[in-house]
Amino acid sequence: MQHTTVLLHEAVDALVTSPDGIYLDGTYGRGGHSRLLLQRLSPQGRLVAIDRDVQAVAAASTNQATRVTDPRFSIHHTSFAHMAQTLAEQGVSKVDGLLLDLGVSSPQIDDPARGFSFRFDGPLDMRMDTTRGESAADFLARADERQLTEVIRDYGEERFALQVAKALVARRESGSPVRTTGELSDHVARAVKTREAGQNPATRTFQALRIFVNAELEELEQGLNAALDLLRPGGRLVVISFHSLEDRIVKTFIARESKSVFDRRAPFAEPKAMRLRSIARVKPGEDEIRANPRSRSAVMRVAERTEVAA
Secondary structure, three states, rough: OOOOOOOOOHHHHOOOOOOOOOOEEEOOOOOOOHHHHHHHHHOEEEEEEOOHHHHHHHHHOOOOOOOOOOOOEEEOOHHHHHHHHHHHHHOOOEEEEEEEEEEOOHHOOOOHHHOOOOOOOOOOOOOOOOOOOOOOHHHHHHHHHHHHHHHHHHHHOOOOOOHHHHHHHHHHOOOOOEHHHHHHHHHHHHHHOOOOOOOOOOHHHHHHHHHHOOOOHHHHHHHHHHHHHHHEEEEEEEEEEOOOOHHHHHHHHHHHOOOOOOOOOOOOOOOOOOOOEEEEEOOOOOOHHHHHHOOOOEEEEEEOOOOOOO
C-alpha cells in the first residue's frame, strides 16, 4: 500500500509561520509532510529532515525515483531524540518549527520482512532502525514471564497480558521460541479469550512489543524536551500521535509547559515562566478517515514557543 500522509495540510499549515525560516521534520517517513513544507518555504527557507529508518533515509537521498534534490533540504539518519546534535552539526541552533509524526508508516507495516504486522508472515523484527538494537524475536527469546507481562500490559494495555506471556514462555520452554509474526499472532489469539469487535486479538501485543523494542515513549519524552531548547520564540511544535500512550505524553508535556510554576522552596522568587502556549488539538475529518482508515486514531497537537526565554 502506498503511504498516505495523515493530516498533511493541517500539520503544515500549523507549522509554517515564516516562509524564510528553518524547519525540522523529525520523522521523514516517505516525505509527505516534507515535500509540502518545501512548497511553502521561500528560497531562503531551509528544511532539515531526520529518520531512524535507513530505508526512509535512502528513499529521500539515494533512490532515483523518490529522492529529494531541493538544495534547501537535507536528511540524516538518526532518532529525533538526538535531533539537537544533528542540527548542531548542520550549523543550526534554533528552528522556526518542529514536526513529529509518530507511529509506523505504511511501507514499514506492509513489508513482511520488517515484522510490524500480523497480516503477513515474516521475521519478528519490529525495529525502526534495523542497524542497531535487539529485535522483538530476540526479546521474546530472553524475557521472563514477569518482563513479558509488564511490557504487554503497560505498552499494549492488554488485559490478558499474563495469559499471553505464559503462552509465549511455554512455547520457548518447549524448545521452539516464537520467531515469526505468524507464530506470535497464533499464540496470542489462543491466549486472548475476549476479542474486541473489528480488532485482531494480536493488535495490542504487537503494539506493545513495537513500542518496547524501539523505546518509543522514552524517545518521545526526550524529543519533546529537546524541542523546547530548539524552538525560537514564536516557533511551532506539531505532534501527530496514533495511540493514547503517545498522546497522553504529548498532552501532559504541553500542559505542564503552558503554565507558570512557582518554586515552593523560594516563595518570594519570580515564578518560572511558561515556555509553551497550547494552540490546537486536531482530528482527521470524515473525508480523510474514509479515504485512509489508518488515520482514524490520529490526534494532532500544536503548541507555540513563548517569547519569554526559559
